[in-house]
Amino acid sequence: MVYAEPHIKNYVKFVDKLFDKSKTENIGIIYFVSNNSTKNKLLPKSILNYYKIHIKSHHDGKIIYINNNKKYNECIVLYGKNEYKNISLNFGSLISSKIENGSWKIFNKITNKSLREFLIGWGLDQYRFNKLIVNKRIIVADDFNILEIKNNLSAIFYGKELINIPATDMGPNALEKSFINFADYHNAEINIIKGSIIKDKFPLIYAVGKASLEEPRLLELNIGNKKHSLVIVIGKGVCFDTGGLDLKPSQYMRNMKKDMGGAASILSLAHLVIASQLKIRLKVLIPTVNNDIGPSAMRPGDVYNSRAGITVEIGNTDAEGRLILADTLYYADNFKPKLIVDFATLTGAARVALGPDLPAFFTHHEDIATMLNNISKNEEDPLWRMPLYSPYSQWLDSEVADTNNISHGSHAGSITAALFLNKFVKPKTKWVHLDTYAWSDTNKPGHSKGGDILAVRSIFKFIQNYINNL
Numbered sequence: 140m141v142y143a144e145p146h147i148k149n150y151v152k153f154v155d156k157l158f159d160k161s162k163t164e165n166i167g168i169i170y171f172v173s174n175n176s177t178k179n180k181l182l183p184k185s186i187l188n189y190y191k192i193h194i195k196s197h198h199d200g201k202i203i204y205i206n207n208n209k210k211y212n213e214c215i216v217l218y219g220k221n222e223y224k225n226i227s228l229n230f231g232s233l234i235s236s237k238i239e240n241g242s243w244k245i246f247n248k249i250t251n252k253s254l255r256e257f258l259i260g261w262g263l264d265q266y267r268f269n270k271l272i273v274n275k276r277i278i279v280a281d282d283f284n285i286l287e288i289k290n291n292l293s294a295i296f297y298g299k300e301l302i303n304i305p306a307t308d309m310g311p312n313a314l315e316k317s318f319i320n321f322a323d324y325h326n327a328e329i330n331i332i333k334g335s336i337i338k339d340k341f342p343l344i345y346a347v348g349k350a351s352l353e354e355p356r357l358l359e360l361n362i363g364n365k366k367h368s369l370v371i372v373i374g375k376g377v378c379f380d381t382g383g384l385d386l387k388p389s390q391y392m393r394n395m396k397k398d399m400g401g402a403a404s405i406l407s408l409a410h411l412v413i414a415s416q417l418k419i420r421l422k423v424l425i426p427t428v429n430n431d432i433g434p435s436a437m438r439p440g441d442v443y444n445s446r447a448g449i450t451v452e453i454g455n456t457d458a459e460g461r462l463i464l465a466d467t468l469y470y471a472d473n474f475k476p477k478l479i480v481d482f483a484t485l486t487g488a489a490r491v492a493l494g495p496d497l498p499a500f501f502t503h504h505e506d507i508a509t510m511l512n513n514i515s516k517n518e519e520d521p522l523w524r525m526p527l528y529s530p531y532s533q534w535l536d537s538e539v540a541d542t543n544n545i546s547h548g549s550h551a552g553s554i555t556a557a558l559f560l561n562k563f564v565k566p567k568t569k570w571v572h573l574d575t576y577a578w579s580d581t582n583k584p585g586h587s588k589g590g591d592i593l594a595v596r597s598i599f600k601f602i603q604n605y606i607n608n609l
Contacts, residue, residue, distance in 0.1 A: 302590025400577020
Protein backbone atom coordinates (compact mmCIF):
# COMPACT_ATOMS: atom_id res chain seq x y z
CA MET A 140 0.00 0.00 0.00
CA VAL A 141 1.16 3.51 -0.82
CA TYR A 142 -1.34 5.24 1.47
CA ALA A 143 -1.96 4.31 5.07
CA GLU A 144 -5.39 3.02 5.96
CA PRO A 145 -7.51 5.85 7.40
CA HIS A 146 -8.60 5.35 11.02
CA ILE A 147 -11.43 7.41 12.48
CA LYS A 148 -9.49 7.72 15.75
CA ASN A 149 -6.73 9.66 13.94
CA TYR A 150 -9.22 12.26 12.70
CA VAL A 151 -10.77 12.59 16.16
CA LYS A 152 -7.29 13.33 17.57
CA PHE A 153 -6.47 15.70 14.72
CA VAL A 154 -9.64 17.74 15.26
CA ASP A 155 -8.96 17.91 19.01
CA LYS A 156 -5.68 19.66 18.18
CA LEU A 157 -7.48 22.31 16.10
CA PHE A 158 -9.13 23.55 19.30
CA ASP A 159 -6.29 22.77 21.72
CA LYS A 160 -6.33 25.31 24.57
CA SER A 161 -3.00 24.18 25.99
CA LYS A 162 -1.21 26.20 23.31
CA THR A 163 -1.66 29.51 25.13
CA GLU A 164 1.43 31.38 23.96
CA ASN A 165 1.12 34.08 21.29
CA ILE A 166 -2.64 33.84 20.85
CA GLY A 167 -3.73 36.32 18.20
CA ILE A 168 -7.00 38.24 18.36
CA ILE A 169 -9.50 38.47 15.49
CA TYR A 170 -11.71 41.56 15.36
CA PHE A 171 -14.74 41.49 13.07
CA VAL A 172 -15.31 45.03 11.78
CA SER A 173 -18.39 46.06 9.81
CA ASN A 174 -18.69 48.94 7.37
CA ASN A 175 -21.79 49.85 9.37
CA SER A 176 -20.35 51.85 12.27
CA THR A 177 -23.29 51.09 14.59
CA LYS A 178 -22.21 47.45 14.63
CA ASN A 179 -18.72 48.30 15.90
CA LYS A 180 -19.55 49.98 19.21
CA LEU A 181 -18.10 47.27 21.44
CA LEU A 182 -14.74 47.15 19.68
CA PRO A 183 -11.65 48.72 21.30
CA LYS A 184 -11.05 52.34 20.35
CA SER A 185 -7.57 51.48 19.12
CA ILE A 186 -9.06 49.11 16.56
CA LEU A 187 -11.70 51.59 15.42
CA ASN A 188 -9.13 54.37 15.09
CA TYR A 189 -6.88 52.12 13.05
CA TYR A 190 -9.83 51.21 10.82
CA LYS A 191 -10.80 54.85 10.24
CA ILE A 192 -7.26 56.01 9.49
CA HIS A 193 -5.69 53.15 7.56
CA ILE A 194 -8.41 51.18 5.78
CA LYS A 195 -9.29 52.76 2.45
CA SER A 196 -11.42 49.95 0.98
CA HIS A 197 -13.81 47.55 2.70
CA HIS A 198 -14.84 44.16 1.35
CA ASP A 199 -15.91 40.87 2.92
CA GLY A 200 -13.06 38.70 4.07
CA LYS A 201 -10.32 41.29 3.76
CA ILE A 202 -7.72 40.83 6.52
CA ILE A 203 -5.51 43.59 7.92
CA TYR A 204 -2.75 42.78 10.41
CA ILE A 205 -1.99 45.42 13.03
CA ASN A 206 0.84 44.07 15.18
CA ASN A 207 2.71 41.43 13.26
CA ASN A 208 5.44 40.31 15.64
CA LYS A 209 6.34 37.19 17.57
CA LYS A 210 4.92 38.39 20.90
CA TYR A 211 1.49 39.60 19.94
CA ASN A 212 -0.72 39.50 16.87
CA GLU A 213 -3.96 41.28 16.03
CA CYS A 214 -5.95 41.29 12.84
CA ILE A 215 -9.05 43.00 11.56
CA VAL A 216 -11.47 40.94 9.48
CA LEU A 217 -13.95 42.95 7.43
CA TYR A 218 -17.53 41.96 6.70
CA GLY A 219 -20.72 43.47 5.25
CA LYS A 220 -23.42 45.80 6.53
CA ASN A 221 -25.87 43.26 7.93
CA GLU A 222 -25.01 42.07 11.43
CA TYR A 223 -22.61 39.15 10.96
CA LYS A 224 -24.40 38.25 7.74
CA ASN A 225 -21.32 36.64 6.28
CA ILE A 226 -19.84 35.21 9.47
CA SER A 227 -20.82 31.76 8.32
CA LEU A 228 -19.37 28.44 7.27
CA ASN A 229 -17.93 29.70 3.99
CA PHE A 230 -16.70 32.89 5.66
CA GLY A 231 -14.95 30.86 8.36
CA SER A 232 -13.24 28.74 5.73
CA LEU A 233 -12.22 31.82 3.76
CA ILE A 234 -10.66 33.49 6.82
CA SER A 235 -8.87 30.30 7.81
CA SER A 236 -7.35 30.05 4.34
CA LYS A 237 -6.03 33.63 4.51
CA ILE A 238 -4.93 34.02 8.10
CA GLU A 239 -1.40 33.28 9.30
CA ASN A 240 -0.47 30.06 11.10
CA GLY A 241 -0.83 30.09 14.88
CA SER A 242 -3.49 30.17 17.60
CA TRP A 243 -6.36 32.67 17.39
CA LYS A 244 -9.45 33.75 19.29
CA ILE A 245 -12.39 35.94 18.30
CA PHE A 246 -12.93 39.18 20.21
CA ASN A 247 -16.55 39.83 19.17
CA LYS A 248 -19.60 38.38 20.86
CA ILE A 249 -21.44 36.63 18.05
CA THR A 250 -24.44 34.33 18.13
CA ASN A 251 -23.85 30.67 18.86
CA LYS A 252 -25.22 29.77 15.42
CA SER A 253 -22.82 32.15 13.67
CA LEU A 254 -19.91 30.91 15.77
CA ARG A 255 -20.87 27.30 15.10
CA GLU A 256 -20.89 27.78 11.33
CA PHE A 257 -17.71 29.87 11.42
CA LEU A 258 -15.85 27.18 13.38
CA ILE A 259 -17.00 24.38 11.08
CA GLY A 260 -15.84 26.44 8.10
CA TRP A 261 -12.53 27.24 9.83
CA GLY A 262 -11.99 23.55 10.51
CA LEU A 263 -12.92 22.39 7.01
CA ASP A 264 -10.13 24.53 5.59
CA GLN A 265 -7.59 22.57 7.64
CA TYR A 266 -8.13 19.31 5.75
CA ARG A 267 -5.24 18.14 3.57
CA PHE A 268 -5.20 14.71 1.94
CA ASN A 269 -2.87 12.29 3.73
CA LYS A 270 -1.56 15.05 6.03
CA LEU A 271 -2.69 15.42 9.64
CA ILE A 272 -0.77 18.60 10.43
CA VAL A 273 -2.26 21.40 12.54
CA ASN A 274 -1.08 24.87 11.52
CA LYS A 275 -3.98 27.01 12.70
CA ARG A 276 -5.83 26.68 15.98
CA ILE A 277 -8.81 28.61 17.23
CA ILE A 278 -9.66 29.04 20.92
CA VAL A 279 -13.28 29.21 22.07
CA ALA A 280 -14.93 29.84 25.43
CA ASP A 281 -15.48 26.94 27.82
CA ASP A 282 -19.26 27.38 27.77
CA PHE A 283 -19.50 26.78 24.01
CA ASN A 284 -20.45 23.26 22.85
CA ILE A 285 -17.26 22.53 20.92
CA LEU A 286 -17.93 18.77 20.92
CA GLU A 287 -20.59 19.18 18.23
CA ILE A 288 -18.08 21.01 16.02
CA LYS A 289 -15.44 18.35 16.60
CA ASN A 290 -17.85 15.54 15.73
CA ASN A 291 -18.82 17.23 12.48
CA LEU A 292 -15.23 17.85 11.42
CA SER A 293 -13.83 14.42 12.30
CA ALA A 294 -16.73 12.79 10.45
CA ILE A 295 -16.21 14.87 7.32
CA PHE A 296 -12.41 14.52 7.31
CA TYR A 297 -12.68 10.75 7.60
CA GLY A 298 -15.15 10.53 4.74
CA LYS A 299 -13.07 12.79 2.50
CA GLU A 300 -9.96 10.70 3.13
CA LEU A 301 -11.76 7.48 2.19
CA ILE A 302 -12.77 9.01 -1.14
CA ASN A 303 -9.38 10.52 -1.90
CA ILE A 304 -7.36 7.33 -1.46
CA PRO A 305 -6.71 5.76 -4.91
CA ALA A 306 -8.60 2.59 -5.73
CA THR A 307 -5.35 0.58 -5.60
CA ASP A 308 -5.43 1.15 -1.83
CA MET A 309 -9.20 1.46 -1.34
CA GLY A 310 -10.83 -1.48 -3.09
CA PRO A 311 -13.50 -3.70 -1.52
CA ASN A 312 -10.88 -5.50 0.60
CA ALA A 313 -9.46 -2.26 2.00
CA LEU A 314 -12.90 -0.73 2.50
CA GLU A 315 -13.92 -3.80 4.48
CA LYS A 316 -10.82 -3.44 6.67
CA SER A 317 -11.56 0.26 7.28
CA PHE A 318 -15.17 -0.66 8.05
CA ILE A 319 -14.05 -3.23 10.65
CA ASN A 320 -11.69 -0.73 12.29
CA PHE A 321 -14.48 1.87 12.31
CA ALA A 322 -16.80 -0.61 14.04
CA ASP A 323 -14.10 -1.55 16.56
CA TYR A 324 -13.57 2.11 17.46
CA HIS A 325 -17.28 2.50 18.19
CA ASN A 326 -17.72 -0.95 19.81
CA ALA A 327 -20.30 -1.87 17.18
CA GLU A 328 -21.32 -5.32 15.94
CA ILE A 329 -20.55 -6.21 12.34
CA ASN A 330 -21.58 -8.79 9.78
CA ILE A 331 -19.58 -9.24 6.57
CA ILE A 332 -21.68 -11.01 3.92
CA LYS A 333 -19.79 -12.49 0.96
CA GLY A 334 -19.02 -15.72 -0.86
CA SER A 335 -21.90 -18.08 -1.63
CA ILE A 336 -24.38 -16.01 0.38
CA ILE A 337 -23.82 -12.99 -1.86
CA LYS A 338 -24.05 -15.16 -4.98
CA ASP A 339 -27.27 -16.89 -3.89
CA LYS A 340 -29.07 -14.26 -1.80
CA PHE A 341 -27.88 -10.93 -3.26
CA PRO A 342 -27.70 -11.73 -6.99
CA LEU A 343 -27.53 -8.13 -8.23
CA ILE A 344 -24.58 -7.29 -5.96
CA TYR A 345 -22.91 -10.46 -7.20
CA ALA A 346 -23.62 -9.67 -10.86
CA VAL A 347 -21.93 -6.27 -10.65
CA GLY A 348 -18.85 -7.43 -8.76
CA LYS A 349 -18.19 -10.92 -10.12
CA ALA A 350 -15.63 -9.81 -12.74
CA SER A 351 -13.33 -8.27 -10.14
CA LEU A 352 -10.39 -9.98 -8.44
CA GLU A 353 -11.82 -8.59 -5.16
CA GLU A 354 -15.10 -10.34 -4.48
CA PRO A 355 -18.37 -8.42 -3.99
CA ARG A 356 -19.71 -8.17 -0.46
CA LEU A 357 -22.18 -6.44 1.85
CA LEU A 358 -20.83 -4.73 4.97
CA GLU A 359 -23.24 -4.48 7.90
CA LEU A 360 -22.82 -2.62 11.21
CA ASN A 361 -25.27 -2.59 14.12
CA ILE A 362 -25.19 -0.41 17.21
CA GLY A 363 -27.66 0.97 19.72
CA ASN A 364 -30.30 -0.02 22.23
CA LYS A 365 -32.78 -2.51 20.78
CA LYS A 366 -35.58 -0.58 22.48
CA HIS A 367 -34.85 2.47 20.34
CA SER A 368 -36.20 3.18 16.86
CA LEU A 369 -34.32 1.49 14.02
CA VAL A 370 -32.75 3.75 11.38
CA ILE A 371 -30.93 2.17 8.44
CA VAL A 372 -28.39 4.09 6.36
CA ILE A 373 -27.05 2.69 3.09
CA GLY A 374 -24.06 3.82 1.03
CA LYS A 375 -23.12 2.83 -2.50
CA GLY A 376 -19.61 1.35 -2.33
CA VAL A 377 -18.38 0.97 -5.91
CA CYS A 378 -14.67 1.34 -5.21
CA PHE A 379 -13.86 1.80 -8.88
CA ASP A 380 -16.24 2.03 -11.81
CA THR A 381 -14.91 1.33 -15.29
CA GLY A 382 -18.47 1.27 -16.57
CA GLY A 383 -18.14 -2.45 -17.20
CA LEU A 384 -18.49 -3.67 -20.79
CA ASP A 385 -20.31 -0.40 -21.52
CA LEU A 386 -16.93 1.18 -20.91
CA LYS A 387 -16.72 4.77 -19.73
CA PRO A 388 -14.74 7.24 -21.88
CA SER A 389 -11.37 7.96 -20.25
CA GLN A 390 -12.29 11.51 -19.20
CA TYR A 391 -15.28 10.19 -17.24
CA MET A 392 -13.38 7.26 -15.73
CA ARG A 393 -10.54 9.39 -14.33
CA ASN A 394 -12.18 10.21 -10.97
CA MET A 395 -14.13 6.99 -10.52
CA LYS A 396 -12.35 6.20 -7.26
CA LYS A 397 -15.04 8.54 -5.93
CA ASP A 398 -17.81 6.11 -6.84
CA MET A 399 -17.70 4.85 -3.26
CA GLY A 400 -18.56 8.38 -2.13
CA GLY A 401 -21.94 7.14 -0.92
CA ALA A 402 -20.23 4.64 1.38
CA ALA A 403 -17.84 7.32 2.65
CA SER A 404 -20.77 9.68 3.27
CA ILE A 405 -22.63 7.01 5.23
CA LEU A 406 -19.61 6.29 7.43
CA SER A 407 -19.30 10.04 8.09
CA LEU A 408 -22.98 10.09 9.02
CA ALA A 409 -22.63 7.01 11.21
CA HIS A 410 -19.75 8.58 13.13
CA LEU A 411 -21.82 11.72 13.73
CA VAL A 412 -24.80 9.69 14.94
CA ILE A 413 -22.76 7.46 17.26
CA ALA A 414 -20.46 10.18 18.62
CA SER A 415 -23.49 12.38 19.32
CA GLN A 416 -25.18 9.53 21.19
CA LEU A 417 -28.48 9.82 19.35
CA LYS A 418 -31.07 7.56 20.91
CA ILE A 419 -31.56 5.35 17.89
CA ARG A 420 -30.69 1.83 16.85
CA LEU A 421 -28.45 2.27 13.83
CA LYS A 422 -27.81 -0.20 11.03
CA VAL A 423 -25.20 0.69 8.40
CA LEU A 424 -25.22 -1.21 5.10
CA ILE A 425 -22.55 -0.81 2.42
CA PRO A 426 -22.67 -3.01 -0.69
CA THR A 427 -19.13 -2.83 -2.06
CA VAL A 428 -17.77 -3.97 -5.42
CA ASN A 429 -15.49 -3.06 -8.29
CA ASN A 430 -17.30 -2.69 -11.62
CA ASP A 431 -14.56 -4.31 -13.68
CA ILE A 432 -14.13 -5.88 -17.11
CA GLY A 433 -13.38 -9.57 -17.55
CA PRO A 434 -14.64 -12.86 -18.94
CA SER A 435 -17.30 -13.11 -16.23
CA ALA A 436 -18.48 -9.49 -16.40
CA MET A 437 -22.21 -8.87 -16.73
CA ARG A 438 -23.23 -8.03 -20.28
CA PRO A 439 -25.79 -5.69 -21.83
CA GLY A 440 -28.94 -7.72 -22.38
CA ASP A 441 -28.27 -10.16 -19.53
CA VAL A 442 -31.17 -10.81 -17.16
CA TYR A 443 -30.62 -11.36 -13.43
CA ASN A 444 -32.88 -12.14 -10.55
CA SER A 445 -32.82 -9.86 -7.51
CA ARG A 446 -33.18 -10.50 -3.80
CA ALA A 447 -36.73 -9.17 -4.12
CA GLY A 448 -37.57 -11.70 -6.84
CA ILE A 449 -37.84 -8.93 -9.44
CA THR A 450 -35.99 -9.84 -12.64
CA VAL A 451 -33.78 -7.13 -14.12
CA GLU A 452 -32.57 -6.70 -17.69
CA ILE A 453 -29.17 -5.04 -17.95
CA GLY A 454 -29.74 -2.17 -20.35
CA ASN A 455 -26.36 -0.68 -19.50
CA THR A 456 -23.55 -2.09 -17.34
CA ASP A 457 -22.60 1.44 -16.29
CA ALA A 458 -25.86 1.74 -14.37
CA GLU A 459 -24.44 -0.61 -11.74
CA GLY A 460 -24.93 1.45 -8.59
CA ARG A 461 -28.69 1.08 -8.64
CA LEU A 462 -28.29 -2.70 -8.92
CA ILE A 463 -26.26 -3.12 -5.73
CA LEU A 464 -28.53 -0.64 -3.94
CA ALA A 465 -31.65 -2.55 -5.05
CA ASP A 466 -30.66 -5.76 -3.26
CA THR A 467 -29.53 -3.76 -0.23
CA LEU A 468 -32.71 -1.68 0.00
CA TYR A 469 -34.90 -4.78 -0.13
CA TYR A 470 -32.76 -6.42 2.55
CA ALA A 471 -33.00 -3.29 4.72
CA ASP A 472 -36.75 -2.89 4.31
CA ASN A 473 -37.44 -6.31 5.77
CA PHE A 474 -36.09 -5.14 9.14
CA LYS A 475 -39.09 -2.74 9.29
CA PRO A 476 -37.07 0.39 10.12
CA LYS A 477 -38.57 3.73 11.05
CA LEU A 478 -36.41 5.34 8.36
CA ILE A 479 -34.10 4.36 5.49
CA VAL A 480 -31.60 6.84 4.02
CA ASP A 481 -29.30 5.96 1.14
CA PHE A 482 -26.41 7.95 -0.34
CA ALA A 483 -25.07 7.23 -3.82
CA THR A 484 -22.98 8.82 -6.54
CA LEU A 485 -25.68 7.53 -8.85
CA THR A 486 -26.24 9.66 -11.95
CA GLY A 487 -24.59 12.28 -14.10
CA ALA A 488 -28.10 13.52 -14.82
CA ALA A 489 -28.39 14.88 -11.27
CA ARG A 490 -25.22 16.89 -11.84
CA VAL A 491 -26.49 18.23 -15.16
CA ALA A 492 -29.65 19.37 -13.39
CA LEU A 493 -28.17 20.69 -10.14
CA GLY A 494 -24.40 21.00 -10.55
CA PRO A 495 -21.67 19.57 -8.31
CA ASP A 496 -22.53 21.27 -4.99
CA LEU A 497 -26.22 20.43 -4.68
CA PRO A 498 -27.21 16.80 -3.99
CA ALA A 499 -30.63 15.74 -5.18
CA PHE A 500 -32.97 14.01 -2.77
CA PHE A 501 -36.07 11.94 -3.46
CA THR A 502 -38.86 10.97 -1.09
CA HIS A 503 -42.58 10.25 -1.27
CA HIS A 504 -43.19 11.83 2.12
CA GLU A 505 -44.06 15.53 2.30
CA ASP A 506 -43.25 15.83 6.00
CA ILE A 507 -39.73 14.53 5.36
CA ALA A 508 -39.25 16.82 2.35
CA THR A 509 -40.36 19.90 4.28
CA MET A 510 -38.11 19.09 7.22
CA LEU A 511 -35.10 18.45 4.96
CA ASN A 512 -35.59 21.68 3.04
CA ASN A 513 -35.70 23.74 6.23
CA ILE A 514 -32.77 21.97 7.89
CA SER A 515 -30.49 22.17 4.86
CA LYS A 516 -30.93 25.94 4.68
CA ASN A 517 -30.26 26.35 8.38
CA GLU A 518 -27.17 24.11 8.22
CA GLU A 519 -25.68 25.78 5.12
CA ASP A 520 -25.49 22.23 3.75
CA PRO A 521 -27.83 22.38 0.76
CA LEU A 522 -30.11 19.76 -0.77
CA TRP A 523 -32.70 19.97 -3.52
CA ARG A 524 -35.81 17.83 -3.85
CA MET A 525 -36.43 16.05 -7.14
CA PRO A 526 -39.70 14.26 -7.97
CA LEU A 527 -40.44 10.55 -7.92
CA TYR A 528 -42.69 11.08 -10.93
CA SER A 529 -44.43 7.73 -11.32
CA PRO A 530 -45.50 8.05 -15.01
CA TYR A 531 -41.81 7.81 -15.93
CA SER A 532 -41.70 4.29 -14.46
CA GLN A 533 -42.95 2.93 -17.78
CA TRP A 534 -39.65 4.03 -19.32
CA LEU A 535 -38.06 1.17 -17.35
CA ASP A 536 -40.24 -1.49 -18.99
CA SER A 537 -38.50 -4.55 -20.42
CA GLU A 538 -39.69 -7.15 -22.93
CA VAL A 539 -37.67 -9.93 -21.30
CA ALA A 540 -37.70 -9.08 -17.58
CA ASP A 541 -39.80 -7.35 -14.94
CA THR A 542 -37.76 -4.16 -15.37
CA ASN A 543 -34.77 -2.69 -17.16
CA ASN A 544 -32.02 -1.02 -15.14
CA ILE A 545 -32.11 2.05 -17.42
CA SER A 546 -34.81 4.01 -19.22
CA HIS A 547 -35.44 3.79 -22.95
CA GLY A 548 -34.48 7.41 -23.61
CA SER A 549 -32.07 10.04 -22.36
CA HIS A 550 -34.48 12.19 -20.36
CA ALA A 551 -34.77 12.51 -16.56
CA GLY A 552 -31.96 10.09 -15.75
CA SER A 553 -31.80 10.84 -12.02
CA ILE A 554 -35.58 10.44 -11.70
CA THR A 555 -35.70 7.11 -13.51
CA ALA A 556 -32.77 5.84 -11.42
CA ALA A 557 -34.68 6.75 -8.25
CA LEU A 558 -37.83 5.12 -9.65
CA PHE A 559 -35.86 1.93 -10.26
CA LEU A 560 -34.78 1.92 -6.59
CA ASN A 561 -38.35 2.64 -5.57
CA LYS A 562 -39.39 -0.79 -6.91
CA PHE A 563 -37.39 -2.39 -4.07
CA VAL A 564 -38.88 -0.37 -1.18
CA LYS A 565 -42.33 -0.94 0.28
CA PRO A 566 -44.74 1.96 -0.43
CA LYS A 567 -45.25 2.83 3.25
CA THR A 568 -41.55 2.76 4.17
CA LYS A 569 -40.10 6.13 5.14
CA TRP A 570 -37.26 6.38 2.62
CA VAL A 571 -34.93 9.13 1.43
CA HIS A 572 -32.60 8.65 -1.54
CA LEU A 573 -29.71 11.07 -2.11
CA ASP A 574 -27.89 11.39 -5.43
CA THR A 575 -24.61 13.14 -4.63
CA TYR A 576 -21.41 14.08 -6.49
CA ALA A 577 -19.01 13.51 -3.54
CA TRP A 578 -16.31 15.52 -5.29
CA SER A 579 -15.11 19.11 -5.59
CA ASP A 580 -13.48 19.91 -8.92
CA THR A 581 -11.78 23.02 -7.52
CA ASN A 582 -10.70 24.49 -4.19
CA LYS A 583 -13.39 26.74 -2.72
CA PRO A 584 -14.36 27.84 0.80
CA GLY A 585 -15.50 24.83 2.80
CA HIS A 586 -14.69 22.41 -0.01
CA SER A 587 -11.12 21.46 -0.85
CA LYS A 588 -10.44 19.94 -4.26
CA GLY A 589 -11.05 16.19 -4.29
CA GLY A 590 -13.38 13.99 -2.27
CA ASP A 591 -16.25 15.89 -0.71
CA ILE A 592 -18.86 15.03 1.90
CA LEU A 593 -22.12 16.76 1.00
CA ALA A 594 -25.46 16.84 2.86
CA VAL A 595 -24.27 14.65 5.76
CA ARG A 596 -24.64 17.47 8.31
CA SER A 597 -28.18 18.12 7.07
CA ILE A 598 -29.15 14.45 7.13
CA PHE A 599 -27.75 14.08 10.64
CA LYS A 600 -29.86 16.99 11.90
CA PHE A 601 -32.85 15.58 10.05
CA ILE A 602 -32.47 12.17 11.71
CA GLN A 603 -32.05 13.87 15.09
CA ASN A 604 -35.25 15.91 14.64
CA TYR A 605 -37.23 13.15 12.94
CA ILE A 606 -36.63 10.60 15.69
CA ASN A 607 -37.46 13.17 18.38
CA ASN A 608 -40.83 13.75 16.70
CA LEU A 609 -41.85 10.08 16.50
